[in-house]
Amino acid sequence: xxxxxxxxxxxxxxxxxxxxxxxxxVYPWGLVNPETLHLTTLTDYLFVYTTGLPERLLAWPVSVxxxxxxxxxxxxxxxxxxxxxxxxxxxxxxxxxxxxxxxxRRSGTxxxxxxxxxxxxxxxxxxxxxxxxxER
Numbered sequence: 049x050x051x052x053x054x055x056x057x058x059x060x061x062x063x064x065x066x067x068x069x070x071x072x073x074v075y076p077w078g079l080v081n082p083e084t085l086h087l088t089t090l091t092d093y094l095f096v097y098t099t100g101l102p103e104r105l106l107a108w109p110v111s112v113x114x115x116x117x118x119x120x121x122x123x124x125x126x127x128x129x130x131x132x133x134x135x136x137x138x139x140x141x142x143x144x145x146x147x148x149x150x151x152x153r154r155s156g157t158x159x160x161x162x163x164x165x166x167x168x169x170x171x172x173x174x175x176x177x178x179x180x181x182x183e184r
Contacts, residue, residue, distance in 0.1 A: 050173045054122050054137075057115065057169065062162025063108070063148045067155055074147075074162075076112045104150035107143045114140035115166065131181050134174025141166035 061073035061080075073080045079088040088097065094109055118136035121128050141163045148160035170178070 051122050053169060053173070054119055057162075057165055060161065060165060062111070062144050062160075062165070064157075064159040064161060065151065065155075066157040066159070074108060076115060076162075102150065104146060107147035107150065111140045111143035111147060111162065111166075114143060130174055130177040134170045134178045135181075137166050137170035137174065138178070141170070 058076055061075050063074035065072040065074065070081055070083045073082065076090070078090050079093065080086070090109060090112060114136050118133050118140060121133040121136060144162040144166060145160050148158050148163065151158050
C-alpha cells in the first residue's frame with residue numbers, strides 16, 4: 049500500500065499554475081499545458097530552457113531527485129531505513145514549496161499540491177519512524 053501510494057505521486061501534478069494566459073500542471077516528469085497539449089519534459093526543462101532562469105526554479109528538479117531517492121529507499125526492501133525515506137519526502141516537499149512559492153504573486157495563482165502530498169505521505173506512512181529519530 050505504502051509503495052503504491054508513493055508511486056501514485058508520479059501521476060498527480062505537484063504544482064498547478066493558473067495564470068491569465070492559461071493553466072500549467074507541473075508533474076514530477078514534466079510541465080503540461082492542457083489547453084495546447086504542450087509537454088515540456090524535465091530533461092528539456094533542465095538542459096534546454098533553464099538558461100537564465102532564477103535559481104529558485106531549479107527547486108523543482110531537486111524535489112524530483114529527492115522524491116526518486118525516497119522511492120528507491122522505499123523499494124530497497126530489507127535495506128530500507130524508513131527514517132531516511134520519510135526524511136527525503138519531507139525535504140522533497142520543502143523543495144517543491146520553494147519552487148511553487150517562487151513564482152511572483154502577480155503572475156497568477158499557484159497551488160503547491162506536491163508539497164501537501166509529499167508531506168502527507170511522510171506523515172501518514174513515516175511519522176512514527178521520524179518521531180523516533182528525535183526522541184533519543
